[in-house]
Amino acid sequence: MINRIEIKNFKSLKKVGVSVSNLNVLMGLNGMGKSSFIQALLLLMQSDKLEERVIDLNGLLTQIG
Numbered sequence: 432m433i434n435r436i437e438i439k440n441f442k443s444l445k446k447v448g449v450s451v452s453n454l455n456v457l458m459g460l461n462g463m464g465k466s467s468f469i470q471a472l473l474l475l476m477q478s479d480k481l482e483e484r485v486i487d488l489n490g491l492l493t494q495i496g
Contacts, residue, residue: 442467470495 437448443464449455457465470493475481477490488495 436472438468438471441471444468444471 433451435448435450437446438444439446443462444467447464447468449468457468459465473493474486474488474495477492478486480487
């Protein structure tokens with residue numbers, strides 16, 4: 432199971448580290464990066480070549496550009 436997620440330099444997220452468990456709730460004001468955090472997770476989910484350090488920016492789950 433994944434215990435911690437760290438995201439660096441993705442959209443508005445400069446350096447974010449989050450400890451995760453079975454149930455997690457993202458809360459915050461508008462523009463705080465909640466959607467960017469979820470979008471980063473979706474990018475990882477849709478990328479099947481992570482071992483080769485390739486991330487699919489446009490896929491079924493999200494389209495970045």
